[in-house]
Amino acid sequence: MSTNIVTKLPNVGTTIFTVMSALASEKGAVNLGQGFPDFNCDRALVQAVTNAMQDGLNQYPPMAGVPLLREAIAAKLEHLYGHRYDAASEITVTAGATQGILTSVLCAVHAGDEVIVIEPVYDCYVPAIELAGGIPVFVQMTVGERGYGIDWGKVAAAVTPKTRMIMVNTPHNPTGTVFDASDVAALADIVRGTDILVLSDEVYEHMVYDGAQHQSLARHPELVKRSFINSSFGKTYHVTGWKVGFVAAPAAMTAEFRKVHQFNVFTVNTPVQYGLAAYMKDPAPYLDLSAFYQQKRDLFRQGLAGTRFELLPSEGTYFQCVRYDRISSLSEADFCKWLTTEIGVAAIPVSAFYNTPKESGIVRFCFAKKDETLRLALDRLAAL
Secondary structure (H helix, E strand, O other), rough: OOOOOOOOOOOOOOOOOHHHHHHHHHOOOOOOOOOOOOOOOHHHHHHHHHHHHHHOOOOOOOOOOHHHHHHHHHHHHHHHOOOOOOOHHHEEEEEEHHHHHHHHHHHHOOOOOOOEEEEEEOOOOOHHHHOOOOOOEEOOOOOOOOOOOOOOOHHHOOOOOOOEEEEEEEOOOOOOOOOOOOHHHHHHHHHHOOOOHHHHHHHHOOOOOOOOOOOOOHHOHHHOEEEEEEEEEHHOOHHHHHHEEEEEEOOOHHHHHHHHHHHHHOOOHHHHHHHHHHHHOOOOHHHHHHHHHHHHHHHHHHHHHOOOOOOOOOOEEEEEEEOOOOOOOOOHHHHHHHHHHHHHHEEEEEHOOOOOOOOEEEEEOOOOOOOHHHHHHHHOOOOO
């Protein structure tokens, strides 16, 4: 018996993260490619989840999430960004930000709708649009001596009567760029007077450096009324494997979100939710995160300064982009393979974050690693 399955994602293969991580493992390279910490989370968080398990909190929670956790999320967002979400009707706990992004798109985008995405773009955005039957419309960031930026004039020019959603990401993966107030104002100008929704991926919200402030769209009185805001406990608390996040959105949008959520995941791990709710009583772990990662960024940048890499700004996230044209003329993908195989350090080609691969001679490193891991990588990169 044979099957004939027509793919819904003809352009999707194995992700570059899987490919480079496998090569790093095979070659014994320091893996600065895939974006996950190589250090443990706070033991107090593990204990909080353990306590929930031992207390018998192991059955289905409410579909939208444990009320204690949704209340903690709403209180945090109000404290940080000044907007009070209703925990009952406007906060949903998700199985990581990826599920939150997919569900946001599936509930709002219909066949033939256009969705504007900013390239380079994280790899889950476009498949989500395509699964919904939508049409991705690509606007490329500019890149110059001062790094990456968004040309909002080009975004405005990409809007048509079919535009249903604009997807944004700040702090931005892979470039490390962070929105400032002018970026938010420009986005508000574009959508004002339209029915366009916004999906704001803010998973790195607590990793903003050099005294800057995260410009959550929850701060903006207009944008908050039309935005799905996604965040990730995995990124914030160094537990990427737990796959827990949340989406905040106005009640009418959340009602549609939950219609899809209840059938693509239904609900999220119960004891982890209770553990997170208990752990969030202390804001220090997320308030201190920028300083924690800025130290790692600075250590890594100082080490790279002695190489022939050209460092681009890293204003947020735990990623550092570099130009390598003074080292090699290889394509980005081939350079990353060479770097992994011959130097023993894995990176990710930024060209992999474009729908049609664009060669800029830039690769991305992840510095969410132990200091000794970063120093080992820097020792190897010193050969360059």
